[in-house]
Amino acid sequence: MLVNGIWQSKWDPVQKKDAEGRFVRQSSAFRDSVSAERVNAVVSQQKQALGVKLYVAYICPWATRTLIARSLLGLEEYIPISVVEPVLSDYGWKFGDFPGxxxxxHESFEYMHQLYTRSDAEYTGRATVPVLWDVEQELILNNESEDIVRLFNRDLRPLHRSEVDLLPVTLEQQIISFNERIYESLNNGVYKAGFASSQGAYEEAYAEVFRTLDWLEAHFAEQRFAVGEQLTESDIRLFVTLVRFDPAYFSLFKTNRQRISDYSNISAYLERLLQISAFAKNTRVDHIKAGYYSIQALNPNGIVPAGPELDWYSYLEELS
Ligand SMILES: N[C@@H](CCC(=O)N[C@@H](CS)C(=O)NCC(=O)O)C(=O)O
Incomplete structure (x- = not known):
């Protein structure tokens, strides 16, 4: 991580913990959007490019939220991406030759932390992905996936090549409560189980993960989507965790009561989403497995499991 703009060689890849050994995620520092003037200049063809770029990692569920939103909304031609390698180096996320x-x-930076110090020479914090980068001003506009998905959906609407609305006003309250229901217990819950540093913190997180999955299994007996009758940001948020569960979290994070493939309704939901190209093409199982299993604190020898063989891998092969 960076302290006053200086990269620290001794840093803990496991973020923070509280007094009881519970994993705590850092909050994001850059929270701006793309200006309406810039969007209008592109719409009116005064300008060709929006002048922003999205920095992501395919291993990262939060970054993948933004990639899926970008694809679903038809923003790919306006927002180029740069992808870091899945394995965190001693200097954090870096660009390189890992396939994909x-x-x-092809990149003016070697490491993600250089974008942070370019934006704020005194930055203190972790150099996380995703980052929405302002190419013209050379600074980070936003490094919070929740904001990035919403600003893609709302502020870039004039550029959409799709009718999808990820946060329709009529469903907003339901979406927000669904998101809250799954965030601490599942999206971040798997990390709380995996990075717990006490048995009690692990068991607490494990119980929450499976309480939520049991609830979702019942939910998808009746519902096709997370909320309402259409795709929303809640589906994106749920998907990025579900798709990583069997290949990574089940064994690495010890969330091993059941796999997603043992839940028939959740599996059917996951497969429905994987038939949509925006979901399938932004899912790189090679990055997910290489990245998670490289976390030394959890897997000191770095051995990447050969399995599991999952039925839905065929949807990804069709696209590659
Ligand atoms: N609040 C951020 C969280 C992003 C995040 O935690 N990203 C992780 C990868 S999944 C990261 O970049 N970690 C690097 C580090 O902690 O140093 C968001 O949702 O955008």
Missing amino acids: STATD
């Missing part, structure tokens, strides 16, 4: 990542000769 952006090579260093």
Whole structure:
């Protein structure tokens, strides 16, 4: 991480913990949007490019939220991406040759932390992905996936090539409560189980994860989508955790009461989403497995499991 703009060689890849050994995620520092003037300049063809770029990691569920939103809304041509390698280096996320990542000769930075110090020479905090980067001003506009998905959906609406509305006003309250229901217990819950540093903190997180999955299994007996009768941001948020569960969390994070493939309704939901190209093409199981299993604190020898064989891998192969 960075302290007053200086990269620290001794840093803990496991973020923070509280006194009881519970995992605590850092809050995001940059919270701006793309200006309406810039969007209008592109709509009126005064300008060709929006002048922003999205920095992501395919391993990262939060970054993948933004990739799926970008694809679903038809914003790919306006928002180029740069992809870091799945394995965190001693200097944090870096660009390089891992298949599907952006090579260093296509990128003006070598490490993600350089974007943070370019934006704020005194930055203190972790150099996380995703980042929405202002190419013109060379600074970070936003590094919070929740904001990025919403600003893509709302502020970039004039550029959408799709009718999808990820946060329709009529469903907003339901979406927010669904998101809250799954965030601490599942999206972040799997991390709380995986990075717990006490048996009690692990068991507490494990119980919450499976309480939520049991609830979702019942939910998808009746519902096709997370909320209402259409795709929303809640589906994106749920998907990014479900799709990582069997290949990574089940064994690495010890959330091993059941796999997603043992839940028939949740599996059917996951497969429905994987038939939509925005979900399938932004799911890179090679990055997910290489990245999670490289976390030394949890897997000191770095051995990447060969399995599992999952039925839904065929949807990804069709696209590759
Ligand atoms: N609040 C952020 C969280 C992003 C986040 O935690 N990203 C992780 C990867 S999944 C990261 O970049 N970690 C690097 C680090 O902690 O140093 C968001 O949702 O955008």
